[in-house]
Each structure stands twice: as C-alpha cells, then as structure tokens.
Amino acid sequence: MTAVDTAPPAHDAVAPTLRGATAPPLARLVDVELRKVRDTRAGAWLLATIAFVVVAMIAAGTAWGVNATASFGSFVSVQVMPMQLLLPMVAVLAVTGEWSQRGALTTFALVPRRGRVVAAKALAVLLVTLAATALSVAVAAVGVLVGGALHDVPVAWDLTADQAARALLIHVVSVAVGFGLGVLIRSSAPGLVAYLGFVLVAPMLSAIAASYVAWWASHGLWLDLPTTLQAFSAPQVTGESWAQLGTSTLLWVGVPLAVGLRGLLRTEIR
C-alpha cells in the first residue's frame, strides 16, 4: 500500500487538441443572457408587469389625461417614473439571479472569463431597456391618437428628440444603478431593496437633509443622483445639471460597479 505518497510531477506531454478551440462570441453570450432575463417565473412576471404598467398608464391617460390637446410629450414623460422603478429591477435580478440560485457555478464553469459574462449581462439589460423604452413611446403614440379622437381634441406631437433622448437617458442611468448594485450585492432581495432605497428613499432623505443643512441644499445635487435625474424630465436642462449627472453617476454607478466587479471577478464561486 502506498501511504502518504505523492505522484511524481507528470511530464508535460503535448497538450491534446481541444474540441472547444474558440471562445463563444459575445453576441452568443448576450443572446443567452437575454434568455435568462425572461425564462424564469420571476423574470417573466417582471417583464409582463412592465408591459402592463405601460399599457395601463397610457389607457388611463387616454381616458382622463386629455385636456385641450392630447399631448404626446406628457404621455411619454408620465411613464418615466414607473419605468425608472421597474426596469432596474430587471438589471438587479439579471446579476443576482446567478448567485441567489447558485447558477453561477454552471455559468462560470461554462464561461470561465467572468468579465465576458458580466459584459453580456450589461448588454442584455441595455437591450431590454431600449426595447422597453421603444415600447412605451409606441404605446404613447397610439394612446394620444386614441385620446385625441375620443375627446375630439387635436393631438400635439410635442415630444422633442432632445426630450425623448433624455427619457431614455434616465432609464439607462437608472438601469446602470441597478446593475451596479446587483454586481456589488449579488443577492436578489437585498439588491432589490438597495435599488428601491436609491430611487425612493434617498431623494426623501436628501430633501430632509437639504432643509437642515445649507451646504447640502446648495451642493447636494452633485451627489444626489435620483434628484438630479428628475431635472432631466424638464423641457430644458442646464449645463450644471449635466455636470451634476456626471459626478453623481460616478458615485452611484461607478463606485458600486468598480467595487462589485473587483469582488465578482475574484471571489470563489461555490
């Protein structure tokens, strides 16, 4: 019996040829991640909820939100807040779902380059964001036409390209916050709570702080991303708002993403 025996170091034979000689292209990984977004019950419900909210908001707008004109711009902008609440949840779950359910074990065994998986997830949620925004604009267009006809008022096509782009920007930045928090926290329920804290609680706390602390009242927007984002729904945006968007995004997206990625790329998957 060979007890406490270590094998001699194996001589390095010529490495056998591989069947899997090329890495899966990023587009394929994005396709897989898009599938993962909708193939669980939770994911499917979330997407259905988003579609339902879009249609319900517009239906309500069609019935009661039409005054002198049916305003396309207001039909679109009214959807920004619910989208800002729901779309980032898709991003949070896209990342945390791997960890809460431990699918990461299979995912990263199939694709050991973890950064590529994260990039594919980011692109997948970006595509979902673009699609959802396009859907909301399309439904709003139908909504104003119906609303105008229903109430017999003219339709005002008053959505500037600039405003539409900023609505999209709000969605994308919010989704980026959700994604960053997901990467940082890597657990579904806490990740969702963190995002809700960001979008619902942080602006309240910020407003309270502003009423007590003069410095925060004048400088808070440089760090307060959710409140800064509100300015982007307005018809005009100042250069200062853009600068504030930059600094606060760095804080709310850049920092969690950098810290979270560092951990995600190194941590032992178990």
Next chain:
Amino acid sequence: MITIDALTKRYREVTAVDDVSFTALPGRVTGFLGPNGAGKSTTLRLLTGLGEPTSGTARVLGRRYADLPNPGLDVGVLLDASAQHGGRTGLETLTLAQRTLGLPARRVDAVLDLVSLTAAEAHRRVRDYSLGMRQRLGVATALLGEPQVLVLDEPANGLDPAGIRWMRDLLRAFADDGGTVLLSSHLLTEIQMVADDIVVIGHGRVVAQGTKDELLAGAGTLVRAADPAALAAALTGAGFTAAPAADGAVTTDAGLAAAGAAAFAAGIAVTELRAGDGASLEETFLALTTDTQRDTLDRASGAAA
C-alpha cells in the same frame, strides 16, 4: 487528462487542500475518495477555475481550466446538482448551456435521453425536481458538449440503486471510449465499484493513491500493539510505510518477519501480527473518518515525513 500538482488552498486558518498532487488518466476512472470536509469539493473547484489556489497548479488537457476557450466542449463539470436555478425548467437549463456552447438544439434531446429524463420531466421546474433528478440533469449538462474529460463531485448522491448502477455504467463506458473521469465520493464502496485508480484524501492531504488493485490487494502486513503511534514510528524508522487501521492496528508494506523485527528492535510488544486481509484501503479510510484515529494518523504521517 487531469494533472494536479502541489495544489494548496488556505482559507485564513483552515488549510482545505494541502499540497495535493495526482493525475487522472484518459481511459480510466479516477475515484477521489475522502470523508466529509476532506477537501474534495475545494480541489474540484480549484481544478475548474472557480477558485484560485493559494499555490500549486491544476491542469486539464495540459492547460489551466480558465485558459480553455470553450471548456464545455472539452470538460464536463458537475460540482453541485442543487446549484441550479429553481425557476427554470430542466429543458431550459439545458438549452441555456447548449446555446452558450454553440451546439445544435438536438443535443439537448440527446442528453435528456442519455440521462433518462422524460419529456414531461424536462418541462417541470427544477425547483420541483428530486435530488436524483437534479443529479441526472447535472450529468446531462456535463455531457452536453461531448467532452473528453468528466469532473463530477459526488454524482451518486441522491440516486437510487438503479440510478447508481446507471451512473456506474455511464462512467465506465465514457472511460472505455478513452475519456478521463474524475469523480469524488465519501463512500468507499461506491468508488470501489467504478474506479480504476483511487486517490484518498483526508484533512486536505493525499493519504493514499494508486490503482484500485494495488490499494485493495497490496494489503501488506497488519501489526497491532498497545501504542500504535510508537509502532508506526518504529516501522517508518525502519524504512517501511505505516498506515493506521481502524482499531489501533497499523498496516505496513513490510513483510511479516521484517515488521516483527522492527517492532522488536523498538522494544514494542506486538499483540497481533498477520498478513493484511485485503481491506487495508477500508481501514485507512475508516481511520480517516474516525476522530479518535485522527492524531494517530497525523503522528504516523509526521513521522514518515
């Protein structure tokens, strides 16, 4: 082909894997045997690039796992059957892997067939699967890319006797086709039935390795004395191996006479001296799992070092 060389993994004060070296060869089933907490899963995680070793290397097909461009086509991995998203169906779980690997959709049906999951079962959510069904699904995922190497952590867990038989036949056929199989277990009988080579690990260290025949037949001599540690030290001092057996006995590769002489020279009264009974592997393994035998083992291997 799997080559593990001086692999070590420390977690703060715990050394989960301690200087482990072994090779798993093509055409053979290598059983990785060890009691709970021995370091099997940790070794396999390091092997598959899911964790970074503190030192040492682990290679599959001559490369680090993380350097395999599309590893699913070369190495089938099943580390934990319960680590699957419960909200997906079995079919969807396989489809995700099939797409990631860039395989045709029919591979999914082929592996479902291979692991005997019915179409109805494949459409159920993994949350509602029994452990055995999850195990089959995990094996199906591992086999999807028609790999040349299989790495399986306790694949027989949760399988019924027919399932265990099926698994054994599957691994045998895989190895007979020239594939490399590395599977872990904490059950000697399970490993004995399927493995060609066996690596025994305890407390993060390899305590025995060789072909199954060597380990089972080469039982050597069994010696018993009041102080097994002193006996083991005497035997190793005389240049023989010494492994603790279940009940305070020591097995050694010394012959009957040589073993007796070594004990005599050390002034140790031998209470039993006979040819090993072919169960030395079991005794080694049992010794590992029995707490009271633990320091005997440590002292014995310490003396050998």
